[in-house]
Amino acid sequence: MKFATTPEEIHELVNERNFKQKVDRSLELIDYYYKEHGDGLVVANSLGKDSVVVWDLAKRVNPKIRGFVVTTRFKPAATVKFMGELVARYPETIVFRNDDPIADELYKTDPDACCDQLKVQPVREAIESMGVSCWVTGLRCTEGRTRTDYLEVEERDVDLLKLNPILPWHEREIWQYIALYGVPVNPLYGEGYRSLGCEPCTHISNGANERDGRWIGTSKCGGECGIHTRPLKAGAPA
Numbered sequence: 001m002k003f004a005t006t007p008e009e010i011h012e013l014v015n016e017r018n019f020k021q022k023v024d025r026s027l028e029l030i031d032y033y034y035k036e037h038g039d040g041l042v043v044a045n046s047l048g049k050d051s052v053v054v055w056d057l058a059k060r061v062n063p064k065i066r067g068f069v070v071t072t073r074f075k076p077a078a079t080v081k082f083m084g085e086l087v088a089r090y091p092e093t094i095v096f097r098n099d100d101p102i103a104d105e106l107y108k109t110d111p112d113a114c115c116d117q118l119k120v121q122p123v124r125e126a127i128e129s130m131g132v133s134c135w136v137t138g139l140r141c142t143e144g145r146t147r148t149d150y151l152e153v154e155e156r157d158v159d160l161l162k163l164n165p166i167l168p169w170h171e172r173e174i175w176q177y178i179a180l181y182g183v184p185v186n187p188l189y190g191e192g193y194r195s196l197g198c199e200p201c202t203h204i205s206n207g208a209n210e211r212d213g214r215w216i217g218t219s220k221c222g223g224e225c226g227i228h229t230r231p232l233k234a235g236a237p238a
């Protein structure tokens with residue numbers, strides 16, 4: 001298949017392809033890289049709407065595909081319950097969590113350090129311990145200001161590919177897929193959230209971008225936790 005390697009080609013995918021074409025392309029991408037990486041291809045599941053779509057797509061490609069979830073001490077109770085249901089249904093999903101001590105309210109004083117310890121480090125551990133050579137994410141380029149410049153396939157780390165198979169999907173197409181294929185979804189979306197994360201850093205927002213409710217009131221507002229921007233291989237510079 002022909003991969004989109006420039007922002008112009010991604011723009012074309014976002015705006016010129018219909019829902020079915022996007023679904024078929026996502027399946028084709030996962031299938032192509034699963035054939036290349038086998039068990040080294042693993043889906044990162046954040047328990048949000050985009051992740052459950054990617055997970056469902058991956059399972060359609062091959063039910064043996066494995067996944068990992070990174071959770072934190074600050075996840076909302078509804079997300080923890082949803083995670084338990086998902087892991088019970090798919091025991092090939094491994095949960096990672098860093099319970100080392102951190103300063104009180106670090107998410108207020110230094111959210112980058114908090115995310116680094118509670119989110120980025122467990123992703124590094126997942127990649128190392130599961131022997132991941134290609135991790136699959138639910139990142140989409142229409143989610144917000146920090147997500148416009150990604151490609152479907154990234155090579156940020158040595159010997160680690162990152163596949164973003166639903167990169168060109170619109171928010172509406174995510175919900176279209178969830179409705180059409182009956183995919184279970186975190187009930188917090190019913191409360192009005194459009195993007196989910198840790199409880200202290202996630203708010204309901206009607207802003208133009210889906211991620212506007214994340215880290216409100218901090219320097220990180222609408223931003224990133226770091227798993228899509230930081231090196232992930234063990235021994236990589238911080």
Ligand code: SF4
Pocket residue numbers: 072074106107110111112114115116118119197198199200201225
């Ligand atoms: S989202 Fe907030 S609470 Fe969660 S790890 Fe990041 S800063 Fe900490």
